[in-house]
Amino acid sequence: MSESSLPKAYDPVGVERRWYAHWEESGYFAAGSKGDRPSYCIMIPPPNVTGTLHMGHAFQDTLMDALIRQRRMRGEHTLWQTGTDHAGIATQMVVERQLAAEGKSRHDLGREEFLKRVWRWKEESGGSIVRQLRRLGASCDWQREAFTMDSHLSAAVQEVFVRLYQEGLIYRGSRLVNWDPVLHTAVSDLEVISEEEEGFLWHLRYPLADGSSSLVVATTRPETMLGDSAVAVHPEDERYQHLIGKEVRLPLAERLIPVIADESVKMDFGSGCVKITPAHDFNDYEVGKRHNLPQINIFTIDATLNEQAPAAYQGMDRYVARKQIIADLEKMGLLVQVVAHRLMIPRGDRSKAVVEPYLTDQWFVRAAPLATEAIRCVEDGRIRFVPDSWKKTYFEWMHNIQDWCISRQIWWGHRIPAWYGSDGSIFVARNKEEAQQQALAHYGQELPLTQDNDVLDTWFSSALWPFSTLGWPEQTPELRAFYPTDVLVTGFDIIFFWVARMIMMGLKFTGDVPFRTVYITGLVRDGEGNKMSKSKGNVLDPLDLIDGIDLEALLEKRTRDLMQPQLAEKIAAATRKEFAQGIPAFGTDALRFTMASLATQGRDIKFDLNRMEGYRNFCNKLWNAARFVLMNTEGQENGALPPDAALSLVDRWILSRLQGLLRTVDDSLSKYRFDETATALYHFLWGEYCDWYLEWVKPRLYGQETLTAEQQQNTRQTMLHVLEQALRLLHPLMPFITEELWQKVAPLSGCPQPIGSLMLASWPQSRSSWHNPELERHIALVQEVVTAVRTLRSENNIPPGQRLSLLVAADPATLEQSFRPYEGLILPLARLTGWQALTDEAPVGCAVAVLASIKLYLPLAGVIDAEAEYARLNKELLRLESDWQRVTGKLNNPAFLANAKAEVVAKEQKKEQELAEKRLGMQEALQRMDELRRQR
Structure with a gap:
């Protein structure tokens, strides 16, 4: 045996960096053309250009890369399409923070210069996650790396918007949206984080207009009462049926509002009376539509009270107004009680501000017509979910789909391709020249046009990802080769926000599904099952696990930006306890x-x-x-x-x-x-x-x-x-x-x-x-024998160098077919000098192992402590007794026999027989060891 050309120790860091550079430089990740071989394509969920690699990315990207690498080795043309999302709000915030540090705002630069600044940031600092993906070993086709703001992807976005608008599937209208009063933009549900917080439930008295009595309503947001349009009761609530159709006087606002009946009201919650504020609550908005109630918006874009509120409150911040309103109601004797109450508070994931339901003009997609075929393609199996249970979640969302707000009041993103005339007429077009041609036809003369200032929701461009990255609307070779794609690997939290919308858009604009399979992954939690979060101090960075990190650097990372000193100290203490020396380098392959x-x-x-x-x-x-x-x-x-x-x-x-x-x-x-x-x-x-x-x-x-x-x-x-x-x-x-x-x-x-x-x-x-199943069966018995003898030696503290002889009891056929031909494999690994077939009683003082078809006796007289071996055998017998009783109890249970499948019953019967044989053999072994013990 000579020395190996491999180093003695494995150095993952050096190996990984060297091979990844070689793979990429050699062009091994490139998709190539389809030719006469099958193709296989996975679209990476495009991470935010502002993002960094986290455990969820590492998990999903490992699975995608494994699928791609296997298909590549199977000779298929593989494309793992990679790229990043422009992340409208997140990216704009990054650059605005930079400007703030310079004492400037985006308005100081103007839109054009600000966008140049964002593009410069993207080129210099954005996309670090792409570099981190390489560290993970991701074999994406980097030559085809896409960005949702690339020119050809932007062209696809414009084309889709124009076509949907022309078909009446995009419209501009006034509806309730999630509004971030700090960022001054509508945000999606996914950008709203709702967590339970301490609050109050204020019980307020609304007098009837005729002065005969009053109704008591309860609210967690008393400032919104100034926008109330009605008080609702359940139509079957006997307490209030005589009041339905009457009016109450809205305190402070001094408006008369009706008492209406609506089945959405819960009779057993509070007083059974509910204030209805259609412009500031999503449920109330639906009630208002059913009853044709006025929508009274009392907030400005920064959540101060506007001119729709009484003069005394105009210009107040919503929470300042809340305190004043409560004080004024108390003076008027209309505050009945205040009760501590835990409630879900929606906050913007970027600004952390409490999000307001807000009535505003926005652009919307009529989703219901697009959802019909998207539901059908999952029902008929053109798209399958893995696990299958996620279909239920998909169907629940799709059957109750609402129109999709696609406009955002920021500058970074795909600007909405709509232009306005001086009279408010809208001209939707692929470019300004096309819009001017429409305006000329409309007005009969050339008039100045102004483009809409809003940009599209980031999810709009992401919904086109499976086909826009392949060159659509052009019928490119890549589109023909790789669309529909094969599998989408993603998390359950974006089934509606991304998966469903890709399905709708793919079906609409290509006539086919965007992928055949949706593999839904779980959430990566810590070892205790807790969600990873910075506030808990349990976040693990995959790159730290790959390359290692010392304790001081880990502490700095985990406590950075924590505003509460006590929390930072607690997290630091827990980190020192868990990682006294930091985190060692495990390498990418181990991760x-x-x-x-x-x-x-x-x-x-x-x-x-x-x-x-x-x-x-x-x-x-x-x-x-x-x-x-x-x-x-x-x-x-x-x-x-x-x-x-x-x-x-x-x-x-x-x-x-x-x-x-x-x-x-x-x-x-x-x-x-x-x-x-x-x-x-x-x-x-x-x-x-x-x-x-x-x-x-x-x-x-x-x-x-x-x-x-x-x-x-x-x-x-x-x-x-x-x-x-x-x-x-x-x-x-x-x-x-x-x-x-x-x-x-x-x-x-x-x-x-x-x-x-x-x-x-x-x-x-x-x-x-x-x-060779028969050979495998024989070798499996050999492995059982060797393992059993090794266990006996270990339990009896027999030195490795001490060779013993083995006695074997089995039927002759088993010995001749399954044991004797393999003795050369058994003896050296079990450290035996030889073996003999046991044809009579086993000698006193043997250690015994009972297998399914063989009993092994290891003579230990003069070798072991008989008392200790007797105790061990007795303990083993008790375990076998317990297992045997459990199985026999199941087989004696009529309900089990009636309900279990035949193969399950047969399996339990076989197990019972094997345990019974082992139990009997162990009883015999215990008796013999007892005899040896007594002789001593």
Whole structure:
């Protein structure tokens, strides 16, 4: 055995940086043209250009990359389309903060200069997440990297807007929206974070107009009462039926408003009377439409009270007005009571300001007509959700879809392609020249036009991502080759905001679905199952896990920008306790394999650092195994595998197990069961290949068995072949270490031609002739025997160097077919001098292991402590008794027998039989050990 060409220790950082640069420089990620091969395409959910890589990205991108890498190796034309989203509000805020530090605002620059400043920031500082994705090993086609504000994507946005407007599916109107009073723009529901906070419920008295009595309403926002249009009661509420149709006098505003009946009112909540403010509450807005109530907007864009409010409150901030209104009502005797109340408060995710429902003119998409076919394509299976249960969520949203507000009152983004004439006429066009032609036809003369100042919601351009990135509206070769795409990997939180809208837009503008499968991932949580957040101090940065970070840098990162000193101290203390030395470098492959192993469908991910450490050890195990293989094969005659008949038992066994691994990996990846893929690869490489196969072949390689040179060469060839094929199967999950090892192993294993990279190597193909279930069954028994003897030795503290003889009790057929032919595999690994068939009573003082078809007796007289062994056997017998009683109890339960499937019952019956045999054998062993104990 010579020294390996591999270094003794694996250095993930150096390997990863070197190979990724080589892959990208060599153009291995490029999609190419379709030709006569099938194509496979995944669209990356475009991260915000302001963003950085977080655990959710690392999780989803690992799964996408695994799918892409496997399909690439299968010879398909693969495109992993990457790019970033312009993130309208977030990006504008970044640049506005820079201006504020200079004592300026965007208004000082003007729109044109401000946009130039944003583009400059994007080119210089934006897109750091793209660089971080490379660190994760993402094999995206970077030559096709897209940005939602690129010229050809912007052209697609304009085209879609114009066509939808021409068909009446886009309109401008006054509706209620989420309004951020700090940013002065409408925001989407996804940009509103609602959390429970402490508040109050104010009970207010509204006098009837005729002075006969009054009604009491309860509200959490008393300032909005100035915009009330009615008081509503349930139509079946007997307490108030006589008041329906009458009027109450709205305090402070001194307006008369009606008492109406509406089924949305809950009779058992509060007094059963509800104030209706259509311009400042989404539920009230719907009630107002049903009853044709006036919509009275009492707020300005910054949430101060406007001229619609009584003069005494005009110009007040909403919360200042709240205090004054409560004080005035109390003076008037109209404040009944104030009750502490926890309520959900909606805040803008960027500004943190409380968001107001606000009545304003905006641009909207009529979503219902687009939703019909989008619902149908999921119902008929053209698009499937994985897990399937997410269809229900999709249908609930789509069947109750509302018009979509697509305009935002900011400057950064796709400016709405609409121009206004002096009389308010709207001309929607692809460009100003086209709009002027429309205006000329409308007015009969050329008049100045003004473009709409608003921009489109970022989700509007993202909805076009699957086809705009492929060149639509042009019928490009890429569009023909890769649309519809194959699978979308995304989170459940944007099923409606992004997934549903891509489906609607894809069907509308291409006539086909945008993707065939939607794989919905869970949320990555910490090891305790808590959501990761900065305020909890439990956020993990994937790059810190890959490259490592010292304690001081980690503390600074976790406590930066925390406004509460006590919270910062608490987080710092917890961090010091958990990471006393900081976070070590685990490497990308360990992170990726951890993510894949945790990817159970439909569940959130509990990210455990101990598990990641285990997979870093897996990398080291694989590295050391490869070194062993290379030390025994470099400089030797190797080559293609010989015929099956020329191979040893263990060579044929490991080839058979390789076929099982290949089937499992193919099946689990096709079903998006990444966890099963990772488990199968880990079990095969660490367990079967390293711990069993390599141990069995050592005597053959070291000359401890009498073999011909040809037989030794056959073993070397098998060892190389299996490792080379397993590296191919592992590559999608662990691209870096597999590439490094494959470059050494492949030339020795008879790889037909120099390919240049494992990325381009063909995916392993199954060979049915290697599948040998009978041999696998026999070797499985061998492994059971070796494991049982090792356990007996360990439990009885028998030194490794002390060789013992084994007694075996089994029927003659089992001994001759399943034991004797494999004794050469059992004896060295179990450290036995030999074995004998037990035909009579076992001698006193044997350690006993009871397997399904064999009983093993290890004579321990004079070797072990009989008292300790008796205690161990007694404990084991109690465990077997408990297991046996549980199974027999199930089989004696009529309900179980009536409801369980036949195969389940049969499985339990077989288990009961095996436990009964083990129980009996353990009772016998305990009796014999008791005899030995008594003799002493």
